[in-house]
Amino acid sequence: MRINRLALAAGVALALISTVAFAADKVTVAVTSIVEHPALNAARDGVKKALADAGYKEGDNLVFQFETAQGNPATAAQIAQKYVGENPNVIVPIATPSAQAVVAATQDIPVVFTAVTDPVSAQLVKDPAHPGGNVTGVSDMSPLADHLKLIKQIVPGVKNIGVPYNPGESNSAVLLAALKKMAPDYGVEIVEAPATKSSDVQAAAQSLIGKVDVIYVPTDNTIVSALEAVIGVGTDNKIPVFSGDTDSVNRGTIASVGFDYFDVGVLTGKTVVRILKGEKPGDIAVQNPTGTDLFVNTKAAAAMGVTIPQDLIAKAKKVIN
Template sequence: MSLIKPAARMLAALALCLPFATPVAAQQKSVAVTAIVEHPALDAVRDGVKDALAKAGYEDGKNLRWQYQSAQGNTGTAAQIARKFVGDQPDVIVAIATPSAQAVVAATKQVPVVYSGVTDPVAAQLVPGMGPSGSNVTGVSDMLALDKQVELIRRVVPAAKRVGMVYNPGEANSVVVVKALRELLPKHGMSLVEAAAPRSVDVGSAARSLTGKVDVIYTNTDNNVVSAYESLVKVGNDAKIPLVAADTDSVKRGAIAAVGINYRDLGEQTGRMVVRILKGEQPGAMASETSSKLELFVNPAAAKKQGVQLSDELLKSAARIIE
């Protein structure tokens, strides 16, 4: 008995030093988030993800290690961030917008990836279809039904025949939308006039090139365009060209109207998928999701600056009127 007691005391002493580190490490989760650029819609996605994690009990600095990096619009930087995050081996990488998602998916086949704010994840080659991917990738698309976008253009500018679109030809999201509009608009008696803006600094000059050629400019969620939206608004106001957007935050910045997704809600939806993975689900067994919650935002002051008289019907149907 005399030999057993010292051994027991030694084990007890060791227990005071060792056991507490192990459970904390086991509970600690790591989520790395990257976006191609910072603008209101993508920032709202990021914040929504963080909110959803907090609601599920994952708090930064306590039981969660949260990392965020923006590529500042540079695809080369997006690839560097992707490689850095993969090397960190987090529990989940959240990639916001198509270029960042493509960079992360190209960098890893093991670390779980949840994309968000991607219009067409299949065309972007992130997943083979909208069902379970069988890979390390799942996520939430911000794809919008284009017929509703065309309907809004008609409601804002009933006589419109020529629809201008400024977009980045290097962004898969925008290429998909342009291709679809080329086919859809003629069915409504309209045509598409395109202006390329490969960089954010090109948005203003691309918009000016449409002056005198279009009756309205439509903008999708192209990240170059949205990040430089004020330059587009200046052209719209100066040349009296109405702006119709797919991003409701763009209405706050000077577009006349948008039927779009609430990107904070999209972020929370994305965050709930992240939580499921943190709790043990496999991303490859989770189908990609979309959001069906659309909102109409209208900006009467922008309409006045751009030479448009909005109907009472349009104003009454708005979820939010920007004053």
């Protein structure tokens, strides 16, 4: 009996050692986003694809965690604190509010942000070329000049552009300021329509009726999460709605020029892989995605009372009709 007990104890010890060894073989990548919408979800999926391509696969040698704050900055902070307590190998916050929450919560765990418009103004890094510390990532600054050119090509007589935005999102404040600065060069004026939460988006869009010729939805997570409300106002009142991201064209905006957020995620995931293999985040420059894909939605354009020129349709990477 004594021998059997010793054998049993040895077996349990061996099993525990094997379990610990197995856990040590796995890496944990913890991902969080401020809200779920197609562009941010595509970025998340791109991160997972890059990890898989590098040999990190869920259920094998990767633990891939994901939580969303559902648009609530306080929840974003709670998720950040939870992740820091769990001590993953890398944390990937998607969009500026989540990135700010995570960076405020840790100075030790590697952080690779993504879909952040201006990481300097968001106080995530001081120098994008040489981030230093535990933070790097991928910016998604919109090609605003291309967007204004596109709007003028489709609506040549445009004079006033309405911009619904959340003043609480620093990325939106950056985009709005840039639009206002550029507007005189394109002969247009920017009309603001603030909305601090998704339930305010429809009222913000309605406040633009009779004041603007076009509505432009920037890469503002609050507005994009309630995009259908803006599209409804545009359709009902024959106000063309354009967007800062191409994923929103699939949902009913007229057109956009930009990069694929899945590709943004892949680029982010490749940076995560570099860190998992031993590089320090502070030694990796903040990156910017490339690509100027044109998406157009002829059905939405017709519903909002405009016609997309044939030469633009011919150039488009994707036509929704």
